[in-house]
Amino acid sequence: MNYVDVAQARTMPGLRIVLSPGGPGPWSEAAKSICYVKKLSYVPVAQEVGGANRELMEWTAQTSAPAVIWNDERPRNIWNDQLYLFERLAPSPRLIPEGIEDRVAMFGYSNEICGENGLGWARRLMMFQRNLSRSDGGGRGRALMGPMAEKYGYSESAAQQAPVRVAEILRSLARRLESQRSSGSRFFIGNELSALDIYWAAFAAMMAPLPQEVCPMAPGLRRMYSDIGAEVAAELTPALLAHRDFIYREYLQLPLDF
Numbered sequence: 001m002n003y004v005d006v007a008q009a010r011t012m013p014g015l016r017i018v019l020s021p022g023g024p025g026p027w028s029e030a031a032k033s034i035c036y037v038k039k040l041s042y043v044p045v046a047q048e049v050g051g052a053n054r055e056l057m058e059w060t061a062q063t064s065a066p067a068v069i070w071n072d073e074r075p076r077n078i079w080n081d082q083l084y085l086f087e088r089l090a091p092s093p094r095l096i097p098e099g100i101e102d103r104v105a106m107f108g109y110s111n112e113i114c115g116e117n118g119l120g121w122a123r124r125l126m127m128f129q130r131n132l133s134r135s136d137g138g139g140r141g142r143a144l145m146g147p148m149a150e151k152y153g154y155s156e157s158a159a160q161q162a163p164v165r166v167a168e169i170l171r172s173l174a175r176r177l178e179s180q181r182s183s184g185s186r187f188f189i190g191n192e193l194s195a196l197d198i199y200w201a202a203f204a205a206m207m208a209p210l211p212q213e214v215c216p217m218a219p220g221l222r223r224m225y226s227d228i229g230a231e232v233a234a235e236l237t238p239a240l241l242a243h244r245d246f247i248y249r250e251y252l253q254l255p256l257d258f
């Protein structure tokens with residue numbers, strides 16, 4: 001991935017996406033995957049993971065990735081805003097279902113994965129807890145994790161609750177997939193690919209990263225993503241992982257490149 005820096009990106013027109021380099025950040029990977037499916041080209045811009053990101057703050061009024069900027073329009077910093085923009089710029093293939101019931105379900109489940117207090121959020125709290133409670137103080141990880149833990153709502157009690165939340169969401173996704181399968185669909189919603197399938201595929205990395213050949217990660221990051229505990233492991237069913245594999249195999253780009 002050839003990143004430009006924020007200062008340079010601000011002078012450019014078109015679609016620019018600020019991404020976290022170095023690993024499969026699930027929100028970033030989902031945005032990249034949606035662009036891939038829609039054949040939307042964009043300029044990748046580097047965020048500094050855990051850093052101050054002052055120029056990004058000036059540009060987008062926040063410091064997380066992904067941030068999506070189209071021409072002079074307001075920056076889109078949240079997954080659903082980003083999805084609406086991508087859908088507008090490239091309506092085909094449609095990733096937001098047309099029928100209202102399907103649309104409500106798609107956004108509801110996607111919010112459970114991507115939204116505040118959702119699966120990605122809660123998994124991250126679990127990672128902070130593991131890291132911050134290490135007997136060696138977490139080493140280099142701690143310098144990175146400390147500021148991020150604060151930014152993303154870490155507290156000991158929130159972290160205690162996190163595996164329960166992750167497990168609950170996985171259970172619900174697995175039930176949905178099973179009922180779709182029994183009515184003859186291979187997708188979470190209706191009979192075609194929606195953004196929900198892509199969100200699931202991207203966020204599954206936070207529990208079971210794809211093999212190193214297609215998802216090259218630093219060993220520490222891979223360990224952190226894979227260290228899910230018994231409660232979450234019990235709900236991460238073979239069917240959920242098979243669905244992740246199906247979506248990557250049929251629709252997305254491998255190997256991943258960050």
Ligand SMILES: N[C@@H](CCC(=O)N[C@@H](CS)C(=O)NCC(=O)O)C(=O)O
Pocket residue numbers: 020025026027048049050051063064065066077078079080114115116124148151
């Ligand atoms: N704002 C995004 C979520 C983005 C997000 O949480 N990004 C994290 C990914 S772990 C990030 O940028 N972390 C690195 C940092 O904050 O420096 C959304 O709601 O769609």
